[in-house]
Amino acid sequence: MCDELERYREQEPDGPLPASIAAHVAACTDCQALEADFRQIGAAALDLAQEEVAPPEWLWARIRTQLESEGRIRESEAARAPVSAAWWSVFQRPAFAGAVLAVALVAAGLVSVSSVSTTRIGTNASALLEPAPAVTAESQSTGSLDASEASIESLPERDPQVAEELHHDLGVVDNFIAVCEKSVREQPDNEMAREYLYDAYQQKAQLLAVAMDRRAVGGK
Amino acid sequence: MSEADAIRLAQRGNAEAFERIYRLHNRRVYALCLRMVGNTAEAEDLTQEAFLQLFRKIATFRGESAFTTWLHRLSVNVVLMRLRRKTLAETSLEEETEPDEETGGPRKDIGAPDLLLTGSVDRVHLERAITQLPPGYKSVFVLHDIQGFEHNEIAQIMNCSIGNSKSQLHKARMRLRELLQETLRQQAREKRQAARGGLATSD
Numbered sequence: 304m305c306d307e308l309e310r311y312r313e314q315e316p317d318g319p320l321p322a323s324i325a326a327h328v329a330a331c332t333d334c335q336a337l338e339a340d341f342r343q344i345g346a347a348a349l350d351l352a353q354e355e356v357a358p359p360e361w362l363w364a365r366i367r368t369q370l371e372s373e374g375r376i377r378e379s380e381a382a383r384a385p386v387s388a389a390w391w392s393v394f395q396r397p398a399f400a401g402a403v404l405a406v407a408l409v410a411a412g413l414v415s416v417s418s419v420s421t422t423r424i425g426t427n428a429s430a431l432l433e434p435a436p437a438v439t440a441e442s443q444s445t446g447s448l449d450a451s452e453a454s455i456e457s458l459p460e461r462d463p464q465v466a467e468e469l470h471h472d473l474g475v476v477d478n479f480i481a482v483c484e485k486s487v488r489e490q491p492d493n494e495m496a497r498e499y500l501y502d503a504y505q506q507k508a509q510l511l512a513v514a515m516d517r518r519a520v521g522g523k
Numbered sequence: 524m525s526e527a528d529a530i531r532l533a534q535r536g537n538a539e540a541f542e543r544i545y546r547l548h549n550r551r552v553y554a555l556c557l558r559m560v561g562n563t564a565e566a567e568d569l570t571q572e573a574f575l576q577l578f579r580k581i582a583t584f585r586g587e588s589a590f591t592t593w594l595h596r597l598s599v600n601v602v603l604m605r606l607r608r609k610t611l612a613e614t615s616l617e618e619e620t621e622p623d624e625e626t627g628g629p630r631k632d633i634g635a636p637d638l639l640l641t642g643s644v645d646r647v648h649l650e651r652a653i654t655q656l657p658p659g660y661k662s663v664f665v666l667h668d669i670q671g672f673e674h675n676e677i678a679q680i681m682n683c684s685i686g687n688s689k690s691q692l693h694k695a696r697m698r699l700r701e702l703l704q705e706t707l708r709q710q711a712r713e714k715r716q717a718a719r720g721g722l723a724t725s726d
Contacts, residue, residue, distance in 0.1 A: 340700050348649065362549070
């Protein structure tokens with residue numbers, strides 16, 4: 304009967320025993336010892352499984368170096384793409400409505416400043432509303448915003464610190480506009496690049512609108 | 524990045540994808556190698572080799588089997604190849620204890636019944652005993668009892684039948700039992716000798 308237990312376990316190492324074999328095991332100390340020892344071995348194996356083992360950190364570096372030397376690793380798309388393109392991967396929202404808002408804000412803020420500037424903004428508003436294939440439309444819009452910005456230089460500011468922050472923020476936005484314009488020039492068919500450029504104009508328009516509001520308050 | 528995306532990107536040579544796959548599986552592969560060879564330096568070497576082979580062949584992975592199964596098959600093969608190239612000592616042990624993996628019948632001398640293991644088996648003893656198992660038994664025992672693979676998965680990894688996987692597991696456990704009983708006998712001998720030595724000095 305001990306052989307039967309062995310033969311059964313060879314086919315089914317785990318799990319319950321058939322009734323006949325179980326009855327034998329209940330009456331046989333050798334077979335009981337065998338089953339008990341198997342349970343002990345299983346428990347110690349589970350204990351081993353819980354042990355945290357991990358290869359050293361440098362192992363990945365070695366593997367990567369070897370793969371690079373074999374030419375199996377290519378740099379990621381993000382690493383190859385120009386820095387400006389990385390901006391586009393972060394944002395996924397259209398900016399056409401924002402561009403319209405930007406025009407509206409700038410136009411509203413410039414009514415009391417200069418009729419010349421307003422005219423130029425108004426002329427270019429329709430260009431911004433449609434996706435212009437060439438950079439020239441954006442350049443005209445930029446020119447209009449620049450005119451607005453120039454008019455701010457003469458705005459009285461009761462708080463010099465706010466003025467400094469405003470100029471700093473405008474500098475940041477201008478840099479962003481420059482990056483986006485460069486991308487649009489390099490890839491004129493890239494709609495995403497064009498959207499980010501409009502978005503940049505929007506941000507500048509909003510800043511200018513804030514400045515106009517302060518001027519209006521300060522002018523009282 | 525999901526594993527499926529990482530595999531797809533790694534097939535195109537994407538660096539981040541390679542690393543993602545490595546981070547997902549390195550511990551399990553390393554644990555398998557370590558249990559099989561018993562020392563960290565060799566386990567690191569084998570882990571590196573397993574992943575290099577994986578990344579060299581990843582373009583051929585078509586998804587017919589689970590990626591984990593495929594990776595572990597590769598890892599086990601890397602380990603077995605290394606073990607087969609090892610020296611005489613291990614080869615002799617294999618021949619001695621595994622006369623015929625396919626048709627060898629159950630051993631009759633299954634160890635002294637009066638040396639119950641109950642309470643005596645800890646993971647240190649077991650780890651040492653595992654290193655003395657023949658490679659085939661070792662693979663199945665490590666994959667099933669330690670790493671938790673089912674017999675159908677082991678059959679795919681080891682390229683054998685489910686029945687063979689079960690049979691090998693039983694034989695592995697029987698052999699481990701013998702090895703652990705031998706360890707107990709050795710410890711009992713040493714205790715007796717120590718006790719005799721103590722008596723001699725006190726006389």
